[in-house]
């Protein structure tokens with residue numbers, strides 16, 4: 001809690017008003033609104049949160065799963081999402097874009113999206129069972145040694161929704177290869193926070 005307070009002070013957001021996910025590797029999105037502002041809270045059973053309440057922060061937790069940060073600067077709306085393989089398969093990126101459209105009128109081509117640090121495609125071998133689920137939706141899998149490109153899947157989902165390819169940026173940092181990030185599958189055990197703050 002102390003370190004969170006330090007972080008909030010450094011980044012300049014109010015921890016008491018922050019929205020935090022209690023993630024379940026799904027694709028539920030919950031939206032918060034300035035016409036009916038709510039205080040800080042942990043939102044259960046959700047992997048994405050959006051808000052247009054000025055100054056309100058969205059906090060998500062990650063190890064190898066990717067943080068996705070969304071911003072519609074024309075409307076002052078932001079969203080944060082958590083995408084591991086289950087969430088990606090459930091379409092958390094797709095659902096977030098659609099929820100922002102329904103809740104705030106954000107058109108996908110007005111969105112900027114940052115795909116944060118996560119496990120890269122070289123470092124993420126998956127079993128046949130998982131590979132086949134992706135194969136059926138996202139194309140062919142070749143060979144026996146199957147590796148999952150989660151950031152690539154997320155990018156495809158965003159582009160399918162109409163987000164402009166040049167407005168989707170990928171940090172390109174691998175949590176398994178780089179020691180500064182926490183990782184489930186290698187390196188340091190723990191979780192890091194991803195934060196996006198409404199303007």
Ligand SMILES: [Zn+2]
Nearest residue numbers: 120123174177
């Ligand atoms: Zn890697």
